[in-house]
Amino acid sequence: MKDSLGFIxxxxxxxxxxxxxxxxxxxxxxxxxxxxxxxxSSVFAYSDGNVKNYSLNSLITYFLIMSLTTRFIxxxxxxxLEKEVKYGTFLTHLLKPKSFVYTSILNKIANRSLAILIxxxxxxxxxxxxxxxxxxxxxxxxYAISLxxxxxxxxxxxxIIGTIAFWFIDIRTIIYIFGFIINLASGVFIPxxxxxxxxxxxxxxxxxxxxxxxxxxxxxxxxxxxxxxxxTNTVYQIFLNQIIWIFILLVIAKIFWSISMxxxxxxxx
Amino acid sequence: xxxxxxxxxHSAKTLISQRMSYRIEYFIxxxxxxxxxxxxxxxxxxxxxSSKGFPGWxxxxxxxxxxxxxxxxxxxxxxxxxxxxxxxxxxxxxxxDFLLLKPRNLLATFVISSFDTEDISKFFGGLFIxxxxxxxxxxxxxxxxxxxxxxxxxxxxxLFSVFIFLSVFIFKVTQTDQVYSFLNSLFILGNYPxxxxxxxxxxxxxxxxxxxxxxxxxxxNVLKGFQTQTIISLFSVLILVTISIKLWYKTVTTYVSAxx
Numbered sequence: 227m228k229d230s231l232g233f234i235x236x237x238x239x240x241x242x243x244x245x246x247x248x249x250x251x252x253x254x255x256x257x258x259x260x261x262x263x264x265x266x267s268s269v270f271a272y273s274d275g276n277v278k279n280y281s282l283n284s285l286i287t288y289f290l291i292m293s294l295t296t297r298f299i300x301x302x303x304x305x306x307l308e309k310e311v312k313y314g315t316f317l318t319h320l321l322k323p324k325s326f327v328y329t330s331i332l333n334k335i336a337n338r339s340l341a342i343l344i345x346x347x348x349x350x351x352x353x354x355x356x357x358x359x360x361x362x363x364x365x366x367x368x369y370a371i372s373l374x375x376x377x378x379x380x381x382x383x384x385x386i387i388g389t390i391a392f393w394f395i396d397i398r399t400i401i402y403i404f405g406f407i408i409n410l411a412s413g414v415f416i417p418x419x420x421x422x423x424x425x426x427x428x429x430x431x432x433x434x435x436x437x438x439x440x441x442x443x444x445x446x447x448x449x450x451x452x453x454x455x456x457x458t459n460t461v462y463q464i465f466l467n468q469i470i471w472i473f474i475l476l477v478i479a480k481i482f483w484s485i486s487m488x489x490x491x492x493x494x495x
Numbered sequence: 496x497x498x499x500x501x502x503x504x505h506s507a508k509t510l511i512s513q514r515m516s517y518r519i520e521y522f523i524x525x526x527x528x529x530x531x532x533x534x535x536x537x538x539x540x541x542x543x544x545s546s547k548g549f550p551g552w553x554x555x556x557x558x559x560x561x562x563x564x565x566x567x568x569x570x571x572x573x574x575x576x577x578x579x580x581x582x583x584x585x586x587x588x589x590x591x592d593f594l595l596l597k598p599r600n601l602l603a604t605f606v607i608s609s610f611d612t613e614d615i616s617k618f619f620g621g622l623f624i625x626x627x628x629x630x631x632x633x634x635x636x637x638x639x640x641x642x643x644x645x646x647x648x649x650x651x652x653x654l655f656s657v658f659i660f661l662s663v664f665i666f667k668v669t670q671t672d673q674v675y676s677f678l679n680s681l682f683i684l685g686n687y688p689x690x691x692x693x694x695x696x697x698x699x700x701x702x703x704x705x706x707x708x709x710x711x712x713x714x715x716n717v718l719k720g721f722q723t724q725t726i727i728s729l730f731s732v733l734i735l736v737t738i739s740i741k742l743w744y745k746t747v748t749t750y751v752s753a754x755x
Contacts, residue, residue: 250673258680265683268691273546399523406530415534420541 229324234336248344255293255349256356262289263360278420284446286360288417290353291369291442296414297346298338298373299380299437303330304401307388312395316490327385327483334381362446368461369445375468376437382475383408383433385483392486413439433471440464499603506607514612525616532565532617535686536624549691555631556718559643561686562625564710567647568682569617571654577609578658579674582665589752602659602743632718639717646713646725653705653732659739663746685709690719702727705735 263286270282277285307326310316319326354361387404391397409415411434418429418439429435443449443464450460457463514521539561543554585591597604629635661674689697689707700706705728712722 247671247673250668250671251676254673254676254680257677258683261680261683264692264696265687268549268687269542269546272548272550277542277546396517396520399520399527402527403523403530406527406533410537416538416541420545422544 234332234339236336248341251345252348252352256352259286259289259293259353259357262286263357280417280420283360283362285417286357287362287364287446288442290357290361291364291445292414292438293353294346294349295373295376295438295441297341297349299376300338300341301334301380301384302337303334303381303384304388304391304397304404306330306333307385308391308397308401311391311490320490330385331381334377338377364445365447365451365461366445368451369441372441372444372461372464372468375465375472376441378472379433379468379475380437382472382479383437385479386475389479389482389486392489408434408437411435412437413442417442433475436464436468436471440468499600499607502599502603503607503610507610507612510610511612521612524613528613529616529620532569532620535561535565535683539686549688551690551719552688553632555628556714557687559625559628559632559635559718560688560710560714562621562623562628563643563647563714564621564682564686565617566621566625566644567650567654567709569614569619569621571651571658572614573611573618575606575609575655575658576614577611578606578662579665579678580611581605581609582662583671586666586669586750591750592752601747602740605662635718643710643713643717646716647709649705649725649729649732650709650713652736653708656732656735656739659743660735663739663742666746666750681706685711687711688715690715698724702731705731708732 266282266285270277270285275281280288307316307330310319310326316326319329322329387397387401390400394400411418411429411432413435418426418435421429441464444461449464453460453462457466514524536558539554539557542548548554549557585594594601594604594608625640629640657678661678664674665671684692684700685706689701689711692700697707701708701712701722701724705712708725708728712725712728715722716725
């Protein structure tokens with residue numbers, strides 16, 4: 227426990243090195259929403275206030291919650307692992323008493339805890355203050371639960387992507403391409419239910435929508451919170467699906483990790 | 496001027512050859528740059544497939560506008576967009592000194608050394624989309640498309656001033672990637688015609704911060720008739736370029752080689 231707190235303390239100090247970055251994001255995020263609001267207001271005004279299942283308010287709330295969600299689940303494990311493998315410094319992790327995976331998850335907890343304090347909470351206040359007219363107050367409690375599962379899912383996905391570095395060394399572009407696919411299939415760019423039916427079907431077979439799209443749907447009360455009509459279309463079904471994906475990705479991550487350890491030679495570039 | 500152009504060509508050639516030494520990685524990187532530009536087109540497709548779209552604009556007309564926007568953006572990013580990235584690097588590492596020692600115009604050297612080999616794909620991708628959209632719009636000629644790009648020259652100057660302003664900003668705050676977030680947010684607006692926004696927004700981004708000059712005004716000039724704001728915005732751009740260059744030189748004097 228003492229070790230873990232030590233790791234978290236170091237990570238917090240490291241994350242706080244470039245503070246301007248966090249403050250600036252607090253100015254830029256509302257600016258982005260202002261622009262999104264301008265564009266979508268025009269679309270909604272011309273389409274009689276309705277685009278598929280969305281009203282202007284629900285879509286703006288979707289984007290606001292999306293912004294908070296992506297900040298909370300942000301993960302730098304793949305980038306970190308790539309760097310360590312490329313420069314050969316990963317070797318030091320094999321000599322340390324705590325594994326890379328262990329320190330990475332602690333790093334993420336520390337990093338995101340700081341993000342809650344200096345990024346997410348101030349942003350919530352700014353959003354509510356500036357976009358109160360559009361903001362829908364949803365189900366924070368169930369959203370928070372779903373977000374915790376999304377946090378773990380995000381870590382496992384990025385850990386698996388990071389292991390590709392043991393094969394190709396420089397995987398910055400691969401990480402970028404995966405990032406694009408994840409953003410597209412998780413509903414960061416646009417809610418998944420606005421995509422054509424074929425794409426929606428494809429995204430249903432992937433774990434990515436449980437990172438952003440489904441937690442936001444939970445927030446927007448699109449799922450029932452009672453089990454009177456069974457498990458289907460309830461928040462519990464979403465939680466269950468998230469847990470199943472965590473289990474599947476955990477198995478994949480373990481397999482990838484054990485193969486990677488056999489490949490690693492500690493040379494670096 | 497000839498000196499600077501030949502230096503730029505030499506620098507671009509060297510940087511491309513350097514990147515080509517890892518060919519596959521370079522081509523994947525070009526592809527990834529193109530991917531990032533797909534977002535705008537995807538959103539446009541979703542807007543038109545799930546709503547009536549934008550008043551007075553067909554899907555292909557806005558696609559043409561976005562194609563022009565990506566082409567101009569790709570051109571600018573390749574040519575001088577690297578100043579943002581480079582400002583971050585040279586300030587943090589304290590390596591700006593190397594440029595100060597070089598016997599050429601400081602800003603020109605800084606811009607030339609920032610040539611971005613990856614963003615070329617955006618330029619070609621944008622050209623492809625522009626050509627595709629132009630073919631789908633009835634009665635649009637090659638001359639009309641050339642006319643659009645001619646108007647875009649003012650937009651290129653505007654983007655140059657924006658990049659220089661952002662470089663100044665990085666010199667002040669040392670390390671930040673947030674300027675990219677700022678640019679990406681601003682560019683969302685530039686992807687759409689000025690006519691869909693309120694008069695105040697349209698005037699602000701046409702006359703004061705003439706973002707619409709990159710693609711919206713050029714396309715509107717050709718498809719919907721000449722916009723008189725084009726002339727006003729030309730003056731704004733000239734003022735912005737002058738101020739940005741003066742400010743950059745003034746800021747550079749505060750550089751202390753310490754790194755950050």
